[in-house]
Amino acid sequence: MTPTDIPNPFHEGERAAQARAGVGDMAARVGGFIRDHLPEQHRAFYTSLPFLVVAGGDAAGLTWVTLVEGPNGFATSPDPRHITLNTSLLADDPLAAAFASGTEIGVLGIELATRRRNRFSGHARPSGHGYAIDIRQSFGNCPQYIHERAVTRVKTVPGKVQRSEALTKDQIARIAAADTFFIGSGHPKAAGNARGYDASHRGGAPGFVRVDGPRRLLIPDYAGNNFFNTIGNLVADPRVGLLIIDFETGGLLHLTGRAKIDWSPDHTHDPDARRVITVDIDAVIDRPGAVSLRWAGLGHLSRQLKIASKVRESQDITSFYLVPADDRPLDPFQAGQHLPIEVQIPGQRSIASRSYSLSGPPQDRRFYRISVKRTDGGLVSQFLHDHVHEGSVIAAHRPSGDFTLPGPDCPLVLVSAGVGLTPMLSALWENVSQQNRPVWYVHATRNGATHAFRDEVKGLVDANANLHSLVLYSQPRPTDRPGVDYDRQGRITAKDLLSLGAGPRAHYMLCGPAEFQSSIQRGLIASGVPEDRIQQETFGPEGQGSPTNRGQ
Secondary structure, rough: OOOOOOOOOOOOOHHHHHHHHHHOHHHHHHHOOOOOOHHHHHHHHHHOOOEEEEOOOOOOOOOOEEEEOOOOOOEEEEEEEEEEOOOOOOOOOOOHHHHHHHHEEEEEEEEOOEEEEEEEEEEEEEEEEEEEEEEEEEOOOOOOOOOOEEEEEEOOOOOOEEEOOOHHHHEEEEHOOOEEEEEEEEEEEEEEEEEEEEEEEEEEOOOOOOEEEOOOOEEEEEEOOOOOOOHHHHHOOEEEEEEEEOOOEEEEEEEEEEEEOOOOOOOOOOOOEEEEEEEEEEEEEOOOOOOOOOOOEHHHHHHHHEEEEEEOOOOOOEEEEEEEOOOOOOHHHOOOOOOEEEEEOOOOOOOOEEEEOOOOOOOOOEEEEEEEEOOOOOOHHHHHHHOOOOEEEEEEEOEEEEOOOOOOOEEEEEEEEHHOOOOOOOHHHHHHHHHHOEEEEEEEEOOOOOOOOOOHHHHHHHHHOOOOEEEEEOOOOOOOOOOEEEEOOOOOOOHHOOOOOOOOOEEEEOOHHHHHHHHHHHHHHOOOHHHHEEEEEOOOOOOEEEOOOOOO
């Protein structure tokens, strides 16, 4: 398919926001990531959750965000286009009446403990002992800005609901201390004549949302996936809803109002903000003890890791070998998982967190290896490249993520571009040590200067008869040797992958820029490869591993 053949999943508000931000034609780059159904791994994810975050509108046209909870297993997915919820909303929930009559909604599934998240939009209607949701659009998000929390359930008695048109001193204090909130927005023409909605997560350092009086909030908008779903909706329709959860008491603070976008904030309270969303509040609903869930922070589980060595792999990729700074052994990880790290950058008021795919052998418990691409404007990647050296110490959380290998009984095709090779290297090592299935490593890069881990991959392939490789350079230099440094000039296509002869049972794992993956995914599906045999991971704004099947 050519870019003009791809149905554009973005409405005019999103396209206007993308153009204003200068991110190019996102429909051509990421159309394959936005679906009209739930992939199998998304269905499993949503149905494992104890709650969903939902955005919608009431009869007066106000936008609200709420939390829908239920007993374990309350969400089920009978097929890829439907989810059912065995629960009901309390009468004081701002979206209870809308659910009872049927309504368009936006849904965020988020698992704070593992930093996974996905989103979909659809139509909710009463059904059986709860609600049925017809899926309209779904996509995954990267794990950035999520603060890890473990969830438990308790018996609770809801408190007295407070309604007002402005924030009280107590509510202002809760917002000022919050490191997480949820935002809902809508588009007036998203689903026929109905208004469509989106629910999204926002996170930052405590106090990242500035309270500018009892009826106004200033919300920084950080670098994200460049879809601009929330910003694009607000460009088309300024109505907005916010939800702040009291994680210790289960209280829900719902706000609704109207938003304006400051595209060039000169004097923002947050220097990391690319834009600022100003919300003028119209109504407040405060529901103490509204849900039975409680969350405990996991920040205390981070640990100190020391840089044992720093190795330059190419002109823009450097590897960092991390070992324990104490006597505790490293936690195990699976090939394809990523390592969340935290660094304090001089001059920045808050700790910066990022997730980088682990590129080393999972069977070697002596060290972790992350391989980081230096990117223009990349705050953390530049800090790691320029200021972190052997002996430096950084904080890290346990490895996580589900971009992991399928069962050992199918051939495996590992497909990467640029720094997307990092989880593929780990997969090669895992197959060397534990698996005997045929594996093809297919990688594309610009030329020899950007070709990282060439010798490491060659050594693995030469020593293992079940491993094969195909390397393409898009712009080889005169000094690059075809047949030695790379196999041929060009870019990877679905036709290239199918010609490998991996067979109809092959499982394809893709990692690289969104446009690269989207093109290959469409080509594989058009050639008859089932979607459930294609697994993808893309990058966040600094090139780190950010699984699209997990979650902005």
